[in-house]
Amino acid sequence: MTDVILPSDVSYPADGFALFPDRSVVALRVNGELKDLATSVTADDTVEPVTIDSPDGLDILRHSAAHVMAQAVQRIKPQTNLGIGPPITDGFYYDFGTDEPFTPEDVKAIKKEMERIVRENQRFVRRVVTEEEARAELADEPFKLELIDLKGGSKEAAEGASVEVGAGELTIYDNVTKDGEVAWRDLCRGPHVPTTRTIGNGWDIQRIAGAYWRGSEKNPQLQRIYGTAWPTKDALRAYQQRLEEAAKRDHRKLGKELDLFSFPDEIGSGLSVWHPKGGTIRMEMEQHARRRHVEGGYTYVYTPHIAKEDLFLQSNHLVTYREGMFPPIHMDEERDAEGTITKAGNDYYLKPMNCPMHILIYKERARSYRDLPMRLAENGTVYRNELSGALHGLTRVRGFTQDDSHLFVTPEQLETEATRVLEFVISMLRDFGLNDFELELSMRDDEKSKWIGTDEFWEYSTNALRNVAVASGLKLTEVPGEAAFYGPKIDLKTRDAIGRVWQLSTVQVDPNLPERFELEYTGPDGEKHRPIMIHRALFGSIERFFAILLEHYAGAFPVWLSPVQVVAIPVAAEYGDYLDAIVERLRAHGVRAEVDHSDDRMQKKIRTHTTQKVPLQLIAGEQDRSAGTVSFRFRDGTQTNGIPVDEAVQRILLAIAQKTLVDTAEDLA
Incomplete structure (x- = not known):
């Protein structure tokens, strides 16, 4: 044994032993x-x-x-x-x-x-x-x-x-x-x-x-x-x-300044409404995700917001998650003229998860191994009875929409499908301008009482996810004891523009719910087998992901996501018609463009739309009208003059198609 050596300014003897004298x-x-x-x-x-x-x-x-x-x-x-x-x-x-x-x-x-x-x-x-x-x-x-x-x-x-x-x-x-x-x-x-x-x-x-x-x-x-x-x-x-920079980017502050969303007291805490501009951004997010999912072999489904108690008893949510669910709504009760109950009612619950309903879609008919993998996707709104003190803007709410996907796979397909899912998730997040990722693999606890299933399943599924994570080339941290009791998972974390780490997507392996709902498929051998379920939420929730993007970009979204992509500002009222014609061309291509015909002076219009973080301002006066050109003004105050209208339109369409973040003249060169 070696005597402990504490920092040199400690004059009293130490109780114990250690090896390292370094003060760090x-x-x-x-x-x-x-x-x-x-x-x-x-x-x-x-x-x-x-x-x-x-x-x-x-x-x-x-x-x-x-x-x-x-x-x-x-x-x-x-x-x-x-x-x-x-x-x-x-x-x-x-x-x-x-x-x-x-x-x-x-x-x-x-x-x-x-x-x-x-x-x-x-x-x-x-x-x-x-x-x-x-x-x-x-x-x-x-x-x-x-x-x-x-x-x-x-x-x-x-x-x-x-x-x-x-x-x-x-x-x-x-x-x-x-x-x-x-x-x-x-x-x-x-x-x-x-x-x-x-x-x-x-x-x-x-x-x-x-x-x-x-x-x-x-x-x-x-x-x-x-x-x-x-x-x-x-x-x-x-x-x-x-922290000071984060305060400037606080999505609650920006949401109000940019007129994106609100939480009216009349509706209730943790329940948001989306204003036209915020709704436009959300629509673009959802439409892009939908296109990518369809291309990736997913099928969209729709399920109700509410279900009978029995469903959540079978899924075990009412046992393990009751405190996080809203109180039941009692319905279906029938009474005679004297008020005597002639038919017992049912308790209904707002759904906290989408997975039980996706399972019922799988169970609707017999499945063969040829049907698998089966990839179901839904933008499903769920409800969580969060404590009022825990609510925080859009990142912690009581009603939110998950871009939820559930995949039903054979054991042999697990690693391949998990690889596809992770590659898909990373590719999608890059579309939204996030590029710094790391992975966390949650593994089972050493204590047998804290997990269910066989050693063989845990070893196989954990190794499958580890192989997927390693193959991605991203930094991987393995966390023993953090897995759900029924299976391992991969969490994907991203770093935003000011270095904060956010946990986003999860790839969760689940043999438990298929067992509880007795899901089956017929294998090549003609026998019945149990599928494995993969839970996958790409954004986590659309509300939370929107808040992350809002803070990441400090409200200055790429052109494709901006609620107003182009504002045209005439130097004087007489040039409004000229800009109207250009804006009509842009609108014909689906560009969200408008002309500011207000009575404000030009400089005030520029300040107003810069404050609103509009990515592209088109300015035109006599010289532009005569030459068939426009001038671009950008968020940082730089300007490019004398751009032919045809070229200006093409530059704008290209910036949208390439999902470019345009803040300066160089970004649209």
């Missing part, structure tokens, strides 16, 4: 498991350093910052109860039970106290405790006591609770001063950075929100403080600049 190393991976830097290792152990800028290292840094924030809160407000404090993407949060909401003045005080705790250079020291010891030490923390009671069921306990309790031993982390005193403690699984000083100055508190304990409206509402933490101050500033 904040933890160890010992035999595949994350451990604190101050831990014991032997010569037989496989030990890898975890650096502060690695994904695991960032999570550890942020989790440690959450502890510092919680300690600061309890220093300022000692009666505050602790909830949970996990790391999240780009940051962390901690939930607190308090009688009074946090104020801006409280936030300032918390930040100052966090700075003091960081400077105090407290050690994070791990202790294994029994349940009785943990309850005794945390007797004044009711939420922690509840987590202890739920030990072993952390996923059911609360989102993020796995950082505190799990199926293994219980541990408490003490924050220990240089004098050896315990300054603060928390129930936690860890690991943590060695000392509070390791957290440095690349952190900040972001905002305060409400959150129900364990995510249920039946439980107390807590105060949630969000923060962010990065290895350096420069990394923090870069992140804050990305």
Whole structure:
């Protein structure tokens, strides 16, 4: 064993052993498991350093910052109860039970106290405790006591609770001063950075929100403080600049400014209406996707928005997804003149998924192996009873349309069809201007109770998806334990114009629903066999994908997607007729073009349509009319003059056909 070497500015002895003196190393991976830097290792152990800028290292840094924030809160407000404090993407949060909401003045005080705790250079020291010891030490923390009671069921306990309790031993982390005193403690699984000083100055508190304990409206509402933490101050500033850019691109803000969609209170939270301009973009998205699907061998189907209870019992949605479904609608009941029920009614549910109805289409008649693969597609609107606090513009709504596809294949066809699906998905997303992709393969959990089916099926299907992913040439991350209980899946992620990663398409292998619905096909041997089902949503949902594109382009769509593609602006009213004739030619080719005949001055018209992010403005005066030309003005303010009308029309049609993003004169050269 080798003595641990902590950062050189730590003057006290370390409890434990480690191998790496590098100050950028904040933890160890010992035999595949994350451990604190101050831990014991032997010569037989496989030990890898975890650096502060690695994904695991960032999570550890942020989790440690959450502890510092919680300690600061309890220093300022000692009666505050602790909830949970996990790391999240780009940051962390901690939930607190308090009688009074946090104020801006409280936030300032918390930040100052966090700075003091960081400077105090407290050690994070791990202790294994029994349940009785943990309850005794945390007797004044009711939420922690509840987590202890739920030990072993952390996923059911609360989102993020796995950082505190799990199926293994219980541990408490003490924050220990240089004098050896315990300054603060928390129930936690860890690991943590060695000392509070390791957290440095690349952190900040972001905002305060409400959150129900364990995510249920039946439980107390807590105060949630969000923060962010990065290895350096420069990394923090870069992140804050990305947030500023993201705020400018917020699809909710752009949707209002560009008159694309809204959420009227009279309709209800999370239920959107699409305005003419937004509807035009959506129509183009759907029509293009439909053309590509038909070319790819898919057949479009249509299914209702509502179905009887029995369907969702058979699919198991009413067992596993009931809380995410809207309450039932009771119908079909019949009564006689006296009001006595003569025929029992049925409970109907708004559908949360399209797949059960596609399965019924498959079951409508006998199928042969010659019918497979069978590729069904639908733009099907589904409904999810999301908590009001979770709703977020078009990215988290209660009613949305999935561009859903379900493929029914033989086991022998699985790899070939999955390859076709992934190639199709990537090709389609590139049509919309997304080009930076990576893949994630979700595999089964090692624990047998968490999955169904045979080892042979899991090995075959996982290997098939792995082969598909590797053949794509994209970066692949394998994630054990993240598969659905019935089969593995591939998730495709894309990076947008400002570097944010979005999860979009999924290719999910499913033998479970074919089994539940007893689907069959007759094989070449004349015997009955069970097909495998592939769930595939290309956009995920049309609403969410629209929001992603809106933010990716900051509202300045490629010409083919722009609601208004061309606006013609006469230098003076007398040149309006000349531009009317040009616009009529464009409209004859299907171009969304119009002439601005308003009484505004030309410069104001230019500003108005630039603000509305119209990609192409045609300007004409006497010189253009005499020469049979027009001038192009672009979003960035550049201009190209004296373009013959025939050439101008061809340039516009070519930009639409090639799905070009036109912002400057060079883009239409």
